Amino acid sequence: MERSRDKLYRSEAVVLRRVDVGEADRVLTLYTPQFGKLR
Numbered sequence: 001m002e003r004s005r006d007k008l009y010r011s012e013a014v015v016l017r018r019v020d021v022g023e024a025d026r027v028l029t030l031y032t033p034q035f036g037k038l039r
Helices: none
Strands: 014-021 025-032 036-038
Touching: none
Parallel strands: none
Antiparallel strands: 014 025, 025 036
């Protein structure tokens, strides 16, 4: 049985927003020329 995996993409990005969640986690909002705004 094959496991489903997320695809890996590489791109330069600008960090628009950074939110610390808990002690060791962080959510980033990024903007890339190829993919637009990502969260």
